[in-house]
Amino acid sequence: MQVDWIFGLFGGIIIGTAAALLLLFNGRVMGASGIIGGLVDGSGKSDWKERALFIAGLAIAPAIAAAFQGGAQTNLTDNYIAIIAAGLLVGIGTRLANGCTSGHGVCGISRLSLRGIVATCFYIGAGGLTVLIFKHLLGVI
């Protein structure tokens, strides 16, 4: 717990560096939901290779790193109803809002985008309320 924030800060700087690289070289905002969404719904057909390669890197690099450190844990719930409901909500919500934690959060807040700041307040607020209700009041997660 005590050293977690150091890993958090270090990992965060690495995440921001990835976003800066994509911006300064390709002129693109690094938003995970936009990159994935444009690939699956066909709206990003013109640059589908870039999107696919970004997603490939995103999946493969942690796979290699996790293998080296002897595996990693997601500690994801095994409640299938929660998993499917959450997946649908995250998919619909991020596309409706045109961004998620990386696009609105990292890339939006860092340019002081009002949209990014407002979106981040709403998803953190909704997330906090959801944990309060489903963990502490209902006790299902």
Add this chain to the structure above:
Amino acid sequence: MRQLVSLISGAIFGLGLLISGMTNTEKVQGWLDVFGAWDPTLAFVMGGAIVPMAIAWQYSKKRSPVLAPSFPAPPKPEIGRNLIIGSTLFGMGWGLVGLCPGPAIASLSFGGVHGLSFVVAMIIGMLLAPKLRTHLDQRLRPS
């Protein structure tokens, strides 16, 4: 060349998510659990990520990207209904299991069948989003 940059950026992003602990849903839900055992790690991750990106945005002013004609224009500052509703729905799903799109992909190799199920549901949700958007636009006009 743009494709290589995309691959490298995705790889660095994935490593950052793993190192920061954001592929661990307990840490994400811990951050959202204000009334329980609150875990501040996510704030350090977000703060750390914003620093290089803020420098990059500053640097981008009056310049062009290395491999593209121009930087993306700032989005219209309007706070629309879709932004509010979408972010709220996203936050509910995020709180429920502790996964958002980036970490969901980054943890595919070790997330097992549950992690894969989340990604499949997320993709279905992404395909449903335009229908909901159209529905909202028709039902709730004017915004």
